[in-house]
Amino acid sequence: MELKTKIHAEDGKQELTIEREFDLPASLVFKAHTEPELIEQWMGNKVLKFEAKNHGGWIFETKNADGVVLFRANGVLHDIVPNERFTRTFEMENTGFFPQLEFFEFQEISETKSKLVMHIIYKSVEQRDKILKMPFAQGINMAHNQLEQVVKNK
Amino acid sequence: MDLRRDVFQAIADPTRRAILLLVATQSMTAGTIASHFDTKRPTVSKHLQILTECELLAKEPSGREIYYHLNPNKMKEIANFIAPFQKLWDDRFNKLESVMKNYKTKG
Numbered sequence: 001m002e003l004k005t006k007i008h009a010e011d012g013k014q015e016l017t018i019e020r021e022f023d024l025p026a027s028l029v030f031k032a033h034t035e036p037e038l039i040e041q042w043m044g045n046k047v048l049k050f051e052a053k054n055h056g057g058w059i060f061e062t063k064n065a066d067g068v069v070l071f072r073a074n075g076v077l078h079d080i081v082p083n084e085r086f087t088r089t090f091e092m093e094n095t096g097f098f099p100q101l102e103f104f105e106f107q108e109i110s111e112t113k114s115k116l117v118m119h120i121i122y123k124s125v126e127q128r129d130k131i132l133k134m135p136f137a138q139g140i141n142m143a144h145n146q147l148e149q150v151v152k153n154k
Numbered sequence: 155m156d157l158r159r160d161v162f163q164a165i166a167d168p169t170r171r172a173i174l175l176l177v178a179t180q181s182m183t184a185g186t187i188a189s190h191f192d193t194k195r196p197t198v199s200k201h202l203q204i205l206t207e208c209e210l211l212a213k214e215p216s217g218r219e220i221y222y223h224l225n226p227n228k229m230k231e232i233a234n235f236i237a238p239f240q241k242l243w244d245d246r247f248n249k250l251e252s253v254m255k256n257y258k259t260k261g
Contacts, residue, residue: 003240003241003244004244004247004248005240005243005244005247006240007236007239007240007243009236011162011165011166011232012165012166018243020243020244020247022247022250022251022254023251023255024251024254024255024258028254028257028258029250029254031254031257032250032253032254038253038254038257041249041253042246042249042250042253043246044249116247125166129162129235132235132236132239133235
């Protein structure tokens with residue numbers, strides 16, 4: 001099955017773009033990114049802090065059943081225009097990766113369709129390729145969540 | 155040098171990408187490859203060496219000549235490298251869509 005999410009990663013560049021169309025208005029996709037209860041539902045993280053305003057900080061965290069932190073990331077928000085865009089920094093803690101800069105654009109296609117464009121800039125080409133090559137802590141985190149779901153459903 | 159064995163490092167150079175396109179259809183000797191470029195022969199040799207070290211090109215002796223040909227498996231590695239990352243985001247955005255559709259009907 002073809003994936004709806006498109007990732008453009010040109011070789012030799014320290015950036016990438018992630019694009020995705022949703023059968024949702026731009027306002028709802030924006031909401032899914034800026035309201036802690038909703039972020040938790042689709043990202044599968046705990047939201048320890050989320051200040052949806054300029055200079056506001058955010059912290060996401062995932063722990064396993066024993067309370068061990070599997071994933072923790074934080075950053076700061078900039079340039080928030082409701083239903084249109086925001087910019088944020090993103091740093092995964094204790095991974096050795098440098099913080100990355102992320103531009104989110106919520107483009108309205110129609111009343112019921114929208115497109116999200118994420119433009120991510122890394123410290124270097126090497127950092128970007130390293131992150132792309134090992135879909136990393138978040139992947140492990142997600143796999144773990146899915147595992148937990150499967151186990152629970154039994 | 156570890157860096158040279160990295161395929162992504164290898165394809166970062168435009169001349170090396172051109173060499174790969176050139177040999178994609180047929181094997182060629184270093185001389186034939188060099189004749190397609192304005193750069194000096196040793197420069198092309200250096201590029202060939204890097205591409206061979208990272209296994210994008212393979213050398214095959216034929217008589218007194220050595221022919222370079224493309225290693226398609228290694229090329230596939232490049233195409234595959236963002237696939238898991240894409241899948242990760244796709245799964246996540248699918249979830250977002252279903253969460254928000256649910257939210258819409260409730261709210």
